Amino acid sequence: xxxxxxxxxxxxxxxxxxxxxxxxxxxxxxxxxxxxxxxxxxxxxxxxxxxxxxxxxxxxxxxxxxxxxxxxxxxxxxxxxxxxxxxxxxxxxxxxxxxxxxxxxxxxxxxxxx
Amino acid sequence: xxxxxxxxxxxxxxxxxxxxxxxxxxxxxxxxxxxxxxxxxxxxxxxxxxxxxxxxxxxxxxxxxxxxxxxxxxxxxxxxxxxxxxxxxxxxxxxxxxxxxxxxxxxxxxxxxx
Numbered sequence: 001x002x003x004x005x006x007x008x009x010x011x012x013x014x015x016x017x018x019x020x021x022x023x024x025x026x027x028x029x030x031x032x033x034x035x036x037x038x039x040x041x042x043x044x045x046x047x048x049x050x051x052x053x054x055x056x057x058x059x060x061x062x063x064x065x066x067x068x069x070x071x072x073x074x075x076x077x078x079x080x081x082x083x084x085x086x087x088x089x090x091x092x093x094x095x096x097x098x099x100x101x102x103x104x105x106x107x108x109x110x111x112x113x114x
Numbered sequence: 115x116x117x118x119x120x121x122x123x124x125x126x127x128x129x130x131x132x133x134x135x136x137x138x139x140x141x142x143x144x145x146x147x148x149x150x151x152x153x154x155x156x157x158x159x160x161x162x163x164x165x166x167x168x169x170x171x172x173x174x175x176x177x178x179x180x181x182x183x184x185x186x187x188x189x190x191x192x193x194x195x196x197x198x199x200x201x202x203x204x205x206x207x208x209x210x211x212x213x214x215x216x217x218x219x220x221x222x223x224x225x226x227x228x
Binding site for chain 1: 170211219224
């Protein structure tokens with residue numbers, strides 16, 4: 001069975017500071033990994049995904065994530081936070097050949113201070 | 115840009131009443147998903163369709179929830195009777211297929227049961 005743990009339900013950074021959102025996963029087989037962003041009362045938007053190509057994945061809005069198999073991690077980073085980055089972020093895992101079924105973590109709310 | 119449509123966006127109902135949600139996926143997407151997102155948590159898959167067939171409904175509370183996708187296009191999720199614990203955001207997503215295809219999410223229906 002697969003699972004996702006997001007450390008820190010709330011993260012606060014200053015505008016212009018580094019954003020680091022943590023995600024650890026467990027999976028019995030090599031997984032696909034995703035980061036989604038959700039703005040209030042909206043659906044989820046895909047930021048980036050890892051599908052066993054390059055371990056450093058670049059996404060939209062300046063975000064990137066690095067797959068580290070030895071640490072079973074897929075942390076999300078952005079060098080410089082913008083006020084518009086304030087949202088809820090979800091890490092998700094999908095096992096290959098498992099019918100595209102996503103298992104989500106509990107989410108991390110990112111707050112950006114001016 | 116094509117989007118997943120959902121209606122209504124908000125629904126307030128009394129417990130023991132019936133409620134239904136509608137989803138229209140992106141044209142050409144064969145796979146459709148219904149998720150439930152309780153406030154402060156990540157989405158949880160309720161049911162997955164491939165065309166008009168259910169491929170996974172293991173997390174769907176079948177005593178009160180039902181889902182259909184009769185013509186393999188739009189879908190309806192029903193709850194009867196609604197309970198207080200059903201208050202949540204109900205998200206619909208669609209993808210081109212079931213093998214490593216991106217899931218596109220609709221804006222969701224926020225249900226409040228009083």
